[in-house]
Amino acid sequence: MQPILEMRGITKTFPGVKALTEVNLSVMPAEIHAVVGENGAGKSTLMKVLSGVYPAGSYDGSIHFEGEERQFRTIADSEGVGIIIIHQELALVPLLSIAENIFLGHETARRGVIDWYEAFARTKELLAKVGLREHPNTLITNMGTGKQQLVEIAKALNKKVKLLILDEPTSSLNETRSRCAARPAAARRNRAYRRS
Ligand SMILES: Nc1ncnc2c1ncn2[C@@H]1O[C@H](COP(=O)(O)OP(=O)(O)OP(=O)(O)O)[C@@H](O)[C@H]1O
Ligand SMILES: [Mg+2]
Numbered sequence: 001m002q003p004i005l006e007m008r009g010i011t012k013t014f015p016g017v018k019a020l021t022e023v024n025l026s027v028m029p030a031e032i033h034a035v036v037g038e039n040g041a042g043k044s045t046l047m048k049v050l051s052g053v054y055p056a057g058s059y060d061g062s063i064h065f066e067g068e069e070r071q072f073r074t075i076a077d078s079e080g081v082g083i084i085i086i087h088q089e090l091a092l093v094p095l096l097s098i099a100e101n102i103f104l105g106h107e108t109a110r111r112g113v114i115d116w117y118e119a120f121a122r123t124k125e126l127l128a129k130v131g132l133r134e135h136p137n138t139l140i141t142n143m144g145t146g147k148q149q150l151v152e153i154a155k156a157l158n159k160k161v162k163l164l165i166l167d168e169p170t171s172s173l174n175e176t177r178s179r180c181a182a183r184p185a186a187a188r189r190n191r192a193y194r195r196s
Pocket of ligand 2: 043044045088167168
């Protein structure tokens with residue numbers, strides 16, 4: 001079996017900072033990898049190189065996806081082949097609803113009119129998949145950060161994903177929320193205990 005992804009000798013320099021030096025990363029199909037390193041180690045930079053945020057030509061080295069060398073110039077290029085990134089910083093529009101955010105830029109239309117019926121039905125399916133019990137109409141601004149992360153994941157799952165990158169999905173949560181996300185049953189018990 002050949003790797004789905006191979007990044008070879010990636011070197012990325014910002015003015016005055018060498019963020020990545022000859023980094024290699026190989027991922028086989030169905031594998032889950034954790035990239036670990038201290039603050040400023042270059043994890044986000046590596047993922048931004050992979051997803052086309054930093055376009056081909058702005059770094060040294062090569063990216064091979066599904067056996068072919070790729071030169072992504074934009075995020076749309078990498079999304080086009082199925083590489084989806086959820087960034088460390090949340091990127092939802094606060095005053096739009098869950099459904100509007102999920103379909104932003106990917107609206108389905110019928111005779112030139114956005115098909116909200118279809119968008120809402122699909123959003124309900126996606127929210128069930130990530131275990132978020134909210135109405136598709138709910139505004140992002142009215143939700144906590146943990147729930148917003150789930151919307152980000154639902155949004156990613158709506159695209160044709162072959163490689164999903166989560167850049168520190170819990171970094172925007174505080175300590176209590178991170179623990180709740182990791183142990184929902186225990187968190188529910190704690191809340192019930194505090195109420196009694
Ligand atoms: N746009 C930029 N311009 C200049 N320097 C940058 C830029 N982005 C990152 N850097 C620098 O590159 C290095 C790697 O940063 P990066 O954000 O990739 O680290 P990280 O491993 O994701 O850290 P964290 O755990 O804090 O998210 C750091 O020294 C950072 O200051
Ligand atoms: Mg980072």
